[in-house]
Amino acid sequence: MAATGATGGTAPGAGAGPEGAPYAVELRGITKRFPGVVANKDIELRVRRGEVHAIVGENGAGKSTLMKTLYGMHRPDEGQILLHGREVRLKSPADAIEAGIGMVHQHFMLADNFTVLENIVLGSEPTRGGRLDRAEARRRIREISDRYSLGLDPDELVENLGVGARQRVEIAKVLYRGATTLILDEPTAVLVPQEVDELFGNLAELTREGLTVIFISHKLDEVRKVADAITVIRRGTTVGEADPKTTTSHQLAELMVGSELPSPETRASTVRDRPVLQVRDVTVMSAVGRPVVDGATLTVREGEVVGIAGVEGNGQAELVDAIMGLRQPTAGTLVLGDDDVTGWSTRARREAGIGFIPEDRHRQGMLLDATLWENRILGHQTRPPAVKGPFIDRRGARTDTARIMREYDVRAPGPDALAVALSGGNQQKLIVGREMSAAPRLLVAAHPTRGVDVGAQAVIWELLKDARAEGMGILLISADLDELIGLSDTLQVMLRGRLVATLDPARVTPEELGGYMTGARIGGAA
């Protein structure tokens, strides 16, 4: 079956003898460091053959780093990977495929104008006499489709397929390459509920035939429904295994977010009466006309941190866009101080005193191929010290960048270094420093400590606390519940575009918060 075009062999290492039946996949003490960040630490994972094994964890917990390790996209610094009891070294995805590991990515990688058959064989085409052997390919795809009840027609054009069917094509693609262990990365994120049920049916077929499925998700209900075993990852390390039959979503959430007390604590309230930002009944429509932010109303006062909690994709990004003027709300008003800024441009809003730490700094916060001093100007093109009238003040920008580097501990060769040369933490500190330097009235901070190392995280928390004490209003969007609870004065929970609960961070626990975020708990003020 394995007629893969993959090259390179798996070097069998010290063949660690299995105790009892060998695990299909076993990871022992996997540690992966990036400069300044330990993405994975002492990961222990045991996946039995023929089971659906779920890996759950918060965003940023290190799930994807782990899966990239297993799929050969990078190599771990420490630890062993064992497949069926044999140690392997995966140098590239080709090695992983050779070893029977297949990855179904969250975002499909299919060519729309190709048929199912063409998409499946793309990259490992069976040939006869140098030409694509369609008959052979068709036969094998039919075989796979029938065996696992995928219901695929090899000659259908992919553009005619729905999302669920496309996902099955992706699965078939992996099976076609002889995978016996499938990694599904957030497979349900793109599916509607019926499709999710179908997918789960397919997964059952796969495991019945002896294949192993690793299922990555943070949707606890789904995980409990489909998984035979669950491994929980928190802050880069595995914190335990759970049996889905005996574990409640609540207990899982507890494991996921941990019950340690938050470190970013700020207690003495600095909240003043004057509102900086009032969001009133703001609704934002998606491209297909579905409300992604649905009648959101909230107020940020001077000296107040308002935290928005929510599972990612519940409208937080769109709310931020609406506040920043990057997306026009279809209804509602935004008031900054005393001004109705609903119709204002992004630039006017920034000039009026909104600072912005975007959730994806590479996409929205930096010019990677530009120097640091140019990045200092970004977002502040109309204000000193970087600008004098219509002209760029190069010297002023350089001097001020040097100051930011000093004061905010940005480690870089100098203001003329390219932004791409900096580590994630240093890039983020530069962004935070830049935004703080303009002394905004309101700071919109989306995931301000995402992907930064612990040291930078502490620095950024400190900065936010100081700014709050000085009367800055902060809207904090984060996936880190400890950060939210620790920094916020008020917590709002966002679920399916609506602000569904207002909580008092002094009294809410991460577990309760997790319950509100997933919809397990409903409504109410605390």
Place this chain on the structure above:
Amino acid sequence: MTLLRRLGPTVGVPVFAVLVAVVISGVVMAVLQVDPFEVFRVMFDLGDTPSQQMTAVVVILNRAVPLFLAGLAVAVAFRMGLFNIGVEGQYRLATIVAAAAGAAVTLPGPLHLLLIVGVAVVVGAFWAGIVAVLKVTRGVSEVISSIMLNFIALGIASFLLTGPFRGSEPGASIISTAEIPESGWMPGLNGIFGLLGLADPPRQLYGFLVVAVVVGIALAVLLDRTRFGFDLRASGLSPSAASASGVNARAMVLKTMLLSGAVAGLIGLPDLLGATRSYTTDFTAGLGFLGIAVALLGRNNPLGIAFAALLFSFLDRALVPLQIEGLPASVITIIQGTIVLAVVIANEVARRIARRSAERGGAASDAAAPGDGSTSTGQSAGGGGAPAGTAVQGTGAGVSRTAGAGQADDHRGAGA
């Protein structure tokens, strides 16, 4: 040291690429049984007498002026990631309308010139503006619309030339607009040869050279030193970051295309005002396309474009002498084409090397950051999952490109 490092790729890469191109074209010539050394000898042989040599220099400079302007027009748009392929149509249309306008009136000298230049600028900007409007209102790719508009512009130019703007006698072998009266002629610059103690060649050095230099300097200042230039560059480097910083992307497209078109409008004027005095059926064509090559070679930097324009015009000058020597003139086209290819490749290679060396240390944590975060639908909602456009974002994608699917892997997609 930093200066050297900054200039390194800007100067070194194109020079290296040109050398490679010369070697490759030499090999091609040898294969075609043309003696490359003979070709190069003719190329560098500017003439025997000082007068001949100065004539050659004037020919080169005169040709370089429109090429320089064309390169600038392309580069302005290119700085923000817009491909203005329509420079060709923009300048042709601008030139014929300006020629007709100039011929229709008689004004005191400077005013007359100003009018012609003004008309050309407005027409060029207008034609490029159509592209911009289509892009910001309907999302039409500027590449497609500007190419299409080239055809339309050339069609309109032919119509105008044979119809309303026709100034030549019926039956004349070359159809032309009416000649611009003398008040609208641009005086030559040959006076400076006398001042410099050089031979005064019979051919006039275009006075438009001065205008081109001024435009070049003005654009250099505008692009590198002003807020507008910063916004433009930021939009080119990362449209998403630019709009988050408050740049109005649509307005930026419009302004940039108008500016690009305005500069494009000037391209035909050196010839029109300095030599032909009317737009004819055989008016210099192809400058818009050459401008793309010149802008590439000059790395979108006004000074670089000046050198690129000089190089191209130096090569062009050899066209006639080569034919006189019985050598195929097409070798010039081969050399120019090879240079463009070599420069494109060299630029890309240099960019990757620079980036890789810059990323060393930073890269791994770059890869960590998205892995640590971006996930599910939140990130790309509305954007249709577009992987943030430009190559800017391609950070570590190479790692995953070996994935079995054989398709490029958006490494952001693997978020957990």
